[in-house]
Amino acid sequence: MTIRWGILGTGEIARLVADDLALLPDAALTAVGSRAQQRADAFGDTFDVPRRHGSYEALVSDPDLDVIHVATPHSAHLKHATMALEAGHAVLCEKPLALNAAQAGRLIETARRQDQFLMEAMWTRFLPVMDDVHRLVHEEQALGDVHLLRADIGVTQPFDPDHRLFDPALGGGALLDLGVYPMAFAFDLFGPPAAISSSAVLGETGVDEQCAAIFRYDDGTQAVWHASVRADAGRTCVLAGAEGRLHGTRSWWKGAPFELTRRDGTTDSWARPYAGNGYQFEAAHVMTCLREGRTESPVMPLDESHALLRTTDALRAEWGVTYPQES
Incomplete structure (x- = not known):
């Protein structure tokens, strides 16, 4: 059964996803929607998309789609995912699911009311290497009882107040764009933390350009993470227990080696390289869920996405970071 995809948006993420859908023989990129017909046509020409819509409203009104990937900025996720759900489509929505927990709650309520599939596109959770991590940590207990996760992610983005990473109106900042990855890693392995300590450095536009946190759990486990748009933080991770440690080397999510030290x-040491950009794995999972008649992913459940945003809300409240849509 071929699953027909539509992509809402024509930016960088939309292009990466379009590339990867072509790697799945049972996926058909059928339609794209943009705010301008010219951009929709250019995207369609590049990725051989037969149906090009000059508005998002036209895309969600297309009856010949099974699922829509929402690839617009954070600040638009609630509006665009709601449009697609209410039009009767399953939705894969880019991370974070919404700007804050209140918005996420409304979106989840809409999906459940419409009885439609909705999932946050936390693509790193579906990478092949995560199967190895879960097997070693949970099944084989190769590390013994895990007591520590350390994860860093950072980019060096030149300051531009109009760039989405620095624009509060677009949900800019290191937290929602980058910090959610190590947060989701910790949630995946340990669940929501019992207590949090954190710090952030705010830039001149008021967004967090660098942030760090320690998640503490009732059993004494700590997850320590750092995210930055000011510094190349190495993009590495370490899981450690009494019997050993797992070290994800630079760009481990791109298939670079993982190292187990007993x-x-x-x-x-082993690697899990793959073709493409890595988004095909979450897309394949979505298609499996749709074929099974699911309205929610068992791997990236909606309640967890909601809990992640409650945690980012708490962090931003501590730092004094707000977005115009929240005032």
């Missing part, structure tokens, strides 16, 4: 000093 308590006795023996080591193993």
Whole structure:
């Protein structure tokens, strides 16, 4: 059964997803929607998309789609995902699911009321290497009881007040764009934290350009993470327990090697390279869910996406970071 996809938006993420859908023989990129017909046509020409819509409203009104990928900025996720759900489409919505927990709650309520599939596109959770991580940590307990996760992610983005990373009206800042990845990693392995300590550096537009947090759990586990749009933080991760540690080397989510060091000093190293950009794995999962008649993913459930945004809300409240839509 071929699943017919529509992409709402024509930016960078939309292009990466379009590339990767072409890697799935049972996925058909059928339609694209943009705010301008010219951009929709250019995107369609590049990715061989037969149906090009010059508005988002026209895209969600297209009856020949099974699922729509919402690829617009954070600040528009609630509006655009709601449009698609109310038009009767399943939705894969870029992360974060919404700007804040209140918006996420409204979106989740809409999906459940419409009895439509909705999932946050936390693509890193579906990468092949995550199967290895779960197997070693939970099934084989190769690390013993895990007590520490450390994860860093950063980019060096030149300051531009109009760039989405620095624009509060677009949900800019390191937290929602980058910090959600190590947060979701911690949630995946340990669940929501019992307590949080954090710090942020705010830029001249008022968004967090650098942030760090320690998640503490009732059993004493800590998840320590850092995100930055000012510094290349290495993009590495470490999971450690009494019996050993797992080290994800630079760009581990792109298939770079993972290293297992055991308590006795023996080591193993392996890589899980893949073609494309890595978005095909979450897309394949969505298609499996749709074929099984699911309205929610068992791997990235909506309640977890909601809890993640409650945590980002708490962090931003501590830092004094707000978005215009919240005032």
